[in-house]
Amino acid sequence: MPERGLLIVFSGPSGVGKGTVRAAIFESSQHQFEYSVSMTTRAQRPDEVDGKDYFFTTREDFEEKIKSGQMLEYAEYVGNYYGTPLEYVNQTLDQGKDVFLEIEVQGALQVKEKVPDGVFIFLTPPDLDELRERLSGRGTDSLDVINERMAKAREEIKLMSEYDYAVVNDEVSLAVARVKKIVEAEHFRVDRVISRYQTMLDVATQTVK
Amino acid sequence: MPERGLLIVFSGPSGVGKGTVRAAIFESSQHQFEYSVSMTTRAQRPDEVDGKDYFFTTREDFEEKIKSGQMLEYAEYVGNYYGTPLEYVNQTLDQGKDVFLEIEVQGALQVKEKVPDGVFIFLTPPDLDELRERLSGRGTDSLDVINERMAKAREEIKLMSEYDYAVVNDEVSLAVARVKKIVEAEHFRVDRVISRYQTMLDVATQTVK
Numbered sequence: 001m002p003e004r005g006l007l008i009v010f011s012g013p014s015g016v017g018k019g020t021v022r023a024a025i026f027e028s029s030q031h032q033f034e035y036s037v038s039m040t041t042r043a044q045r046p047d048e049v050d051g052k053d054y055f056f057t058t059r060e061d062f063e064e065k066i067k068s069g070q071m072l073e074y075a076e077y078v079g080n081y082y083g084t085p086l087e088y089v090n091q092t093l094d095q096g097k098d099v100f101l102e103i104e105v106q107g108a109l110q111v112k113e114k115v116p117d118g119v120f121i122f123l124t125p126p127d128l129d130e131l132r133e134r135l136s137g138r139g140t141d142s143l144d145v146i147n148e149r150m151a152k153a154r155e156e157i158k159l160m161s162e163y164d165y166a167v168v169n170d171e172v173s174l175a176v177a178r179v180k181k182i183v184e185a186e187h188f189r190v191d192r193v194i195s196r197y198q199t200m201l202d203v204a205t206q207t208v209k
Numbered sequence: 210m211p212e213r214g215l216l217i218v219f220s221g222p223s224g225v226g227k228g229t230v231r232a233a234i235f236e237s238s239q240h241q242f243e244y245s246v247s248m249t250t251r252a253q254r255p256d257e258v259d260g261k262d263y264f265f266t267t268r269e270d271f272e273e274k275i276k277s278g279q280m281l282e283y284a285e286y287v288g289n290y291y292g293t294p295l296e297y298v299n300q301t302l303d304q305g306k307d308v309f310l311e312i313e314v315q316g317a318l319q320v321k322e323k324v325p326d327g328v329f330i331f332l333t334p335p336d337l338d339e340l341r342e343r344l345s346g347r348g349t350d351s352l353d354v355i356n357e358r359m360a361k362a363r364e365e366i367k368l369m370s371e372y373d374y375a376v377v378n379d380e381v382s383l384a385v386a387r388v389k390k391i392v393e394a395e396h397f398r399v400d401r402v403i404s405r406y407q408t409m410l411d412v413a414t415q416t417v418k
Binding site: 122124127128157158160161163164165166167178181182184185186188189190191193194197200201 | 331333336337366367369370372373374375376387390391393394395397398399400402403406409410
């Protein structure tokens with residue numbers, strides 16, 4: 001059986017640019033992650049591909065999956081469910097591949113309860129002014145909506161301490177490089193690799209008896 | 210005051226090649242470590258420079274430093290003391306620089322008791338046959354001496370689990386790259402960097418009251 005892969009949980013406040021950084025990681029040539037496709041009950045948009053952008057499903061099916069413990073995490077947002085199907089994640093980890101989850105802060109904390117040895121990375125804005133600019137920059141939302149998002153983002157930033165790592169998104173390429181380094185380094189953590197050396201350790205223990 | 214540097218404790222069994230990997234790290238152009246020069250009571254060799262290879266001192270002075278708590282770690286080996294003066298390490302960390310200690314396994318465990326938030330990296334041989342070859346390769350020692358070193362190395366390998374990371378020394382350049390990645394990633398650990406974001410978090414807490 002191959003060594004189990006790492007579950008990488010990549011999160012951060014609304015507007016920080018999680019999706020952009022994640023896309024850049026997956027576009028880069030040497031990434032070795034499997035992207036965990038989320039499931040949602042919201043309507044499929046014309047440019048979206050089922051099974052690539054999301055798994056699109058019904059409320060009934062989603063709620064059934066919640067009840068039967070088939071969701072690693074989920075949240076309801078603006079009347080729709082979003083979540084991570086557990087089966088795909090487990091199968092991929094068992095194949096020795098790292099799974100990359102890009103999810104909201106609340107979902108990440110649900111995952112932490114279930115998979116405490118995941119690698120939890122928080123993407124943070126350089127400062128709140130920059131975050132407000134990014135949230136306003138979309139240009140499509142009213143001041144009230146932006147203020148509401150800022151309030152939510154502030155609450156989310158306070159949860160940074162629950163994560164293992166914090167990476168600042170000052171520049172996408174730099175943030176990408178940081179995330180990759182963190183994952184590479186995590187592969188050398190003793191509790192993850194000690195089984196590789198178990199044979200050597202067993203021999204060592206026997207021989208010195 | 211600058212953010213405090215990281216204390217990197219690099220260790221591994223006798224013969225694994227700690228010194229070679231450490232030298233390669235310090236020869237590489239982008240390293241950002243300060244090397245902690247050890248203190249010893251053994252005689253200075255003709256090619257060694259005091260204050261560069263070691264701080265050479267007397268047994269009396271060394272024992273006085275142990276008594277007064279001025280050694281971060283020390284060991285006696287073949288009748289001589291070897292250890293790490295605490296003052297230099299603390300001053301360098303306070304300047305925001307990372308300090309790199311290359312020490313024996315027993316010394317590393319002493320440091321772990323005193324500085325639990327250090328980064329403890331264990332350099333391991335690919336397997337014990339390879340280690341024996343390296344220990345024999347020096348060509349200057351009897352079989353008895355080699356067997357004794359192997360027995361000691363086996364005991365040391367069993368202590369791998371006390372470390373944070375394990376890096377295999379299959380090829381020096383690869384081992385160097387792994388160690389550097391680990392240190393870079395450690396700089397993003399939340400408990401180390403959260404103070405950077407404290408201002409943002411304080412503002413966040415105040416504003417949402």
